[in-house]
Amino acid sequence: MIMSTVGRGGEGDVGQRIRDEILVIQRNNHCKGGMMEEWHQKLHNNTSPDDVVICQALIDYIESDFDIGVYWKTLNENGITKERLLSYDRAIHSEPNFGRDNKDGLLRDLAHYMRTLKAVHSGADLESAIANCMGYKSEGQGFMVGVQINPIPGLPSEFPDLLRFVLEHVEDKNVEPLLEGLLEARQELRPLLFKPNARLKDLLFLDIALDSTVRTAVERGYEELNKARPEKLIYFITMVVENLALSSDDNEDLIYCLKGWNDAMNMLKNGSNSWALYAKSVLDRTRLALTNTAEWFQQVLQPSAEYLGSLLGVDQWAIDIFTEEIIRAGSAASLSSLLNRLDPILRKTANLGSWQVISSFEVVGYVSVVKELLAVQNKSYEKPTILVAKSVKGEEEIPDGAVAVLTPDMPDVLSHVSVRARNSKVCFATCFDPEILADLEVYEGKLLCLKPTSTGILYNELKEIEILDASANKSEQDGSFPSLTLAKKKFSGRYAITSDEFTGEMVGAKSRNIAHMKGKIPSWIGVPTSVAIPFGVFEKVLSESANKVVAKKLQNLKRKLEEGDFSALREIRETVLELQAPEQLVQELKSTLKSSGMPWPGDEGELRWEQAWTAIKKVWASKWNERAYFSTRKVKLDHDYLCMAVLVQEIINADYAFVIHTTNPSSGDSEEIYAEVVKGLGETLVGAYPGRALSFVCKKKDLTSPQVLGYPSKPIGLFIRKSIIFRSDSNGEDLEGYAGAGLYDSVPMDEEEKVVLDYTSDPLLVDGNFQHSVLSNIARAGSAIEELYGSPQDIEGVVKDGKIYVVQTRPQM
Structure with a gap:
């Protein structure tokens, strides 16, 4: 995991650099809004070979003295139209509009950025890792044509042909054969990672490069998956689940998810009426596996990030999202996105319920309807608040005082807002039924109880609490509170x-x-x-008499409890165990x-x-x-x-x-x-x-x-x-x-x-x-x-x- 952030040549993981360097370009050249921010959001969500063309179009635009026609000419000649820019998950609506004062800086930074983009989308890092393990030098002659100087011993005999196939198809638009080749290569490589080897580090870097290429290949395939039939989506999901299983030793749950997806595919091919219902259960289990992975990363990495971040003076917002960014830079994020694409199809086919619960906690709060979570993320609510937000993208913070967020949007289970909800014990759910959302909006300002169940979320107005409060006030005045009563039970003389x-x-x-x-x-x-x-x-x-000390201790703790010290509850439970x-x-x-x-x-x-x-x-x-x-x-x-x-x-x-x-x-x-x-x-x-x-x-x-x-x-x-x-x-x-x-x-x-x-x-x-x-x-x-x-x-x-x-x-x- 640590090695994947460093890179074999010390330059770092290029997939993560894509996400980091665009921020540097924006900051250095004062271009944080407009088209650059939209491109940043697109890059953060998923990068693709289109980004190489967009970067070149920006360079041509600047070199032509900011002629917007040149920008569109470069895009159109490479098959990128205005409609294509709008079709991305994070659409690009705006045209570039740079200040002339930043011309030299932009050209320098974008040229450097182009090298990073090409390293991902032309397989340069993968080629380097393969050549190092196989012991070949290209020297202009083409990969694996030069002299073999020091190959790693013990590699399977068919490995060179498999890796050659991967490199020949690394830029193909049809990514299915490439993904199959990458997974086969990782399967062949995996046994070697568990054996002593003087060049184990080189093998690990090859495995990291293969894994990274799986992620970028899946991201490249997103466009063709936009309108894909369910069998194509399931096929891609099985490959990404297998890739994640190959990236982990503790992978039993993922392996059973993979078996489930294969069964779902067979049911679909055989025309089973219940294929979608079954596939939905496998999808939910796969989401849980992703959630568990994210929580494990959080427990392992975040304490160190917070400790080092505080000593190094890192901004708190960067510390807060450190682990999330590590997770979302990997294949888990690709899988989460694919699951989100398939989920509505399965729900519709299987006539399923109206809810997808992302963070399951029973809560009570006052309803507040907002247009978008982003607009209130810095707000602090004085009362426990259930937010019905019409728009949630996934990058937002959950405001202080919010106990629930309900939305028609469906952010990834690995998105920032999903992670925050689970860590903060906030109920967070997607509602697919506009009528239910409209009904919830009617409760604006009212007190609701939300209770997640196996089929969704039950909600009801807590009018009885208002009655209870009124009765309690009355009881203080005349002692007439209509309380429930218990008849005290006595020891009957029998122990059993x-x-x-x-x-x-x-x-x-x-x-x-x-x-x-x-x-x-x-x-x-x-x-x-x-x-x-x-x-x-x-x-x-x-x-x-043998419990006299325990009885005395319990008596003192009950007195603390009566005085409002509720920490005594835990102490009482521990004391009872001394009997x-x-x-x-x-x-x-x-x-x-x-x-x-x-x-x-x-x-x-x-x-x-x-x-x-x-x-x-x-x-x-x-x-x-x-x-x-x-x-x-x-x-x-x-x-x-x-x-x-x-x-x-x-x-x-x-x-x-x-x-x-x-x-x-x-x-x-x-x-x-x-x-x-x-x-x-x-x-x-x-x-x-x-x-x-x-x-x-x-x-x-x-x-x-x-x-x-x-x-x-x-x-x-x-x-x-x-x-x-x-x-x-x-x-x-x-x-x-x-x-x-x-x-x-x-x-x-x-x-x-x-x-x-x-x-x-x-x-x-x-x-x-x-x-x-x-x-x-x-x-x-x-x-x-x-x-x-x-x-x-x-x-x-x-x-x-x-x-x-x-x-x-x-x-x-």
Whole structure:
């Protein structure tokens, strides 16, 4: 990576120099606006052989004593018309208009710049790197005709012919054969980069030159891709993804993306009706891979850039964009641009939703409609603000106080504004539906909550907060705040109970619902064996003499919390983990687990019991999670009255996990089930893991006809060996009108294994009969459980060897 910024001859990477030197020309010759700024934006976005002609036209224009006719003559003779200038992604609208005082400086700087442009677009750097590795000197005789003086040993025998082909086609307008040759050369070269070699540096510089030529070839091919059919775009994307995979050792995710693109191409060629839906999932996963790459670069490079930049007196704006410029000078930026071209085609073909979420954060703010983000980027908003910006190019800053940016434009995931949004935890999304944008504009000045989902962004006006505030003011005057109330739970004398003993005094609704289902739902739906540590056990353990010091410490920390020091929340959670287990708790839990047919962790050794005990304490400690604590404060719940039971279940090492809503939450259709499925355990579905699940709907009147809405793009699956999970089950989750579900933690005894997923070999995607069977059974299970409870349900479950298991259900909010 560092070598790519230096260059074999010490002159630096010419691709990056193109972006840097145009800024120098503008600054030295006082020509920052007009045509030069438009050309700068075009160069920054993607350079092409047209830039050599534009540079020559400017030189001819200046040498002719600023005759604009000469400028157009040079352009037109080389096939560049006014329409072509306007067709670029960053169009050139203006004509040059230079001051005569800068004539000599402009001619000098543009002549130097021409050498840089030709180095990229004539393959000069590549030729030099090849000649050095192969040991040839041209000396005017043509490449690889002169005497071979010191070739690198171990190069494949076919390598010279392959490299000769690359150089012969490096300036072709049809770049497909060139790209194939470049990738084949990199594949041949790659094994040599992992072997000891006295001239490894020369091999690395050759690989860098090949990679750089891939980028410039793709940029040259942009024009023909403007109106290209999807198969051509997918073909280019597969090549750039492969090039990125060849540039990285940690490339498993990219390799699975590449396999996905090849599958999408085959589906398209075979006339599959779902090719676009499948290709969209691969595109989303590829975007995630790009995002992860960008974040990795940011973590590795940016701290050093900021440290050195501050010592060297570099302008802050330059420090801020340092890592972004490094990333965007490489092939990742080319891939991002290609994905943006294909995305609207896939959306239209697959009749997909209205949103592309670039940075996914749930936020609350006041709506402000602006014409362009650029016009407000230096503004500072006093209140949290949701910006509906009609224009976002990608280079802008996000203004202070903005919590979201919604736009019809679609900047790259690697653009400055996208990187800033993710780093600043700002919600950032593209909306493709003009009606939705028009509806958002109606909320100007109103308070909205934005919630990203697997299908887009849900938004609603928070009128209830205004009512809450008004009620709070009233309560201060007359004490009549209509708060939600909890009945304080007491220790029952039992440390552990079986599912037959689950009552409202002992456990929460999560546990009771599991017990209620046993024997009442069809036998083909499995329900895991469960026991519980009931309400009041935490308080009982805290009162033990062995925990006297911990109790005192918690008392002092709670006092800090009451005084408004919210840093005490983290300290409380850490202090709870210091609790010692009473011997009676250990014995009762052991007896209860064994009598229920569940494994006792202590049988595997003391360390395993300590893992289980730590997991139990983490569930109790989650009562003091920030989000949970502030949620109870908002609705005036007495936090001391919130009690935590612990539902203990044996983990099913799932092939898949699912969540069912028995009323479609997007449409409100009570006759339609909506469900999402992920590979592995359900934490990637209900937790903050990036990517989308497989989603489908199914009509209740025809549970054998599920309809897939979207294929999965989550790159990570979680798997675990035979183990136990400890689920939070608080009395606060049961209150009507209070969305308490999901506020508290469920903790497995063992750490899950993270696996990079390969969907191209997953039977849920490649085996139609298996997919139909699993999705139909999930829908049938949802319908049966809704029928049992008589109301819409939010159900979580897993699939193991084709069998459905339900691990919890609750009323659908």
